[in-house]
Amino acid sequence: MVDFSLLLWSAIPPLLLLGYYYRVPFAPPLLKLLMFFGIGAISGLLALRLEWNFETVANWVVDWERIKRSLPGAILRQLVEVGVIEEGCKLAGVVVPTYYLQRTYRLLPSTVFLFTIAVALGFTAEENWIYLFHNTGSILGRTISTPVHAMFSAPWGYALGMYISSKNRLYQDRKFILWAWLNSVICHALVNILSSACSYSLALCFLNYGLFPFLLWMFWRLEQLLRKVQGKPVITLIWERTPQRRYWQRGLVLFALVLGGNAIFGLFLLANKISFLSPSKLFDSYILWFIFSRFLLNLFFGVLAWGIYRYLRHSARRRYF
Structure with a gap:
C-alpha cells in the first residue's frame, strides 16, 4: 500500500502537467502521449543504470568518489555524467519512436515538441519514485520540481521538431540539434550545482538565490518555444x-x-x-x-x-x- 501511494505521488504531478500541455491545438492523440510518457520512465531507468556503470568504471580509473565530493569534481560529474546521460537517454526516447512514426504520419513541430515534454515528464515520474522510495526527497520538493526535466529538454525538443517537420533537412539543421542538446546538458548541470551548492561550502549558499530565477527563466523559454512550434509570435x-x-x-x-x-x-x-x-x-x-x-x-x-x-x-x- 505504501509503495502504491508513492507511485501515485510520483506519477500524478507529471501526468497533470502533461494534461495541461495537451491543450495545445493539433496535439497528438492522448494515447501516443501516454506511450511517450512510459518511454520516458523507461529512459529514466536506463539513465540510472548507465550512471551506475559510469560510476563503477570511473572508480576503477580514478578515485571518483573523492573527486566528486569537491565542487570542481561535482561540476565535472554533472557535465560529463549526469547531464550527458540523462539528456542523451531522453533524446533517444524521443528520436527512436519518432523515427518509426514519421514513416506513417507527417509530424508537426508541435507534435515532436509535445513528445519531448511527455518523455521528460515520464523521466520525472521515474525519478520522483526513486527519490521518494529511498526517502531522499520530499513530496513537496518533488512536486515543485515536476516541470524541470521538460524545461531542460525544451531546446533540443524544439530543434528536433523543426528538423523532422522540415522538407529540406540540411546539415545546419542537424548541427542545430547538437548545439541545442549541449545547451540542455549545461542547463541541467547548472541547476543541479545551484541546488546543492550549500553541501560543498556555506560560503556558496548564496548561489541558491540564483536557482529559482534561473528556473523561472527556463520555464519562460519553454513557453516561448511552445509558442514558436505552434506558429504563434513570441x-x-x-x-x-x-x-x-x-x-x-x-x-x-x-x-x-x-x-x-x-x-x-x-x-x-x-x-x-x-x-x-x-x-x-x-x-x-x-x-x-x-x-x-x-x-x-x-x-x-x-x-x-x-x-x-x-x-x-x-x-x-x-x-x-
Whole structure:
C-alpha cells in the first residue's frame, strides 16, 4: 500500500502537467502521449543504470568518489555524467519512436515538441519514485520540481521538431540539434550545482538565490518555444532600439526574474518548514504570525515581479500596435 501511494505521488504531478500541455491545438492523440510518457520512465531507468556503470568504471580509473565530493569534481560529474546521460537517454526516447512514426504520419513541430515534454515528464515520474522510495526527497520538493526535466529538454525538443517537420533537412539543421542538446546538458548541470551548492561550502549558499530565477527563466523559454512550434509570435519584452533603453529593459527583466524566482523560493521554504510542524503547533500565535508575515512578504515580491512583466508587455504592445 505504501509503495502504491508513492507511485501515485510520483506519477500524478507529471501526468497533470502533461494534461495541461495537451491543450495545445493539433496535439497528438492522448494515447501516443501516454506511450511517450512510459518511454520516458523507461529512459529514466536506463539513465540510472548507465550512471551506475559510469560510476563503477570511473572508480576503477580514478578515485571518483573523492573527486566528486569537491565542487570542481561535482561540476565535472554533472557535465560529463549526469547531464550527458540523462539528456542523451531522453533524446533517444524521443528520436527512436519518432523515427518509426514519421514513416506513417507527417509530424508537426508541435507534435515532436509535445513528445519531448511527455518523455521528460515520464523521466520525472521515474525519478520522483526513486527519490521518494529511498526517502531522499520530499513530496513537496518533488512536486515543485515536476516541470524541470521538460524545461531542460525544451531546446533540443524544439530543434528536433523543426528538423523532422522540415522538407529540406540540411546539415545546419542537424548541427542545430547538437548545439541545442549541449545547451540542455549545461542547463541541467547548472541547476543541479545551484541546488546543492550549500553541501560543498556555506560560503556558496548564496548561489541558491540564483536557482529559482534561473528556473523561472527556463520555464519562460519553454513557453516561448511552445509558442514558436505552434506558429504563434513570441512574447516581446525588450523592444527599444537605442542601447541605453535596451539595457534598461534587460535590467527590468533580470530584476523581475530575481524577484519572482526568489518569491517562489521563499514560499517553497515556508511550505517546507510548515510541513514539519504538528497540526496543533500551526495555531500558535507566534507560528501564525510568522507564516502570515512571510507569506505576505513573498507575495509582495511576486506581485512586484508580475507588475514589471505586465509593464514590459504593455509597453511592447503599445509600441507595435
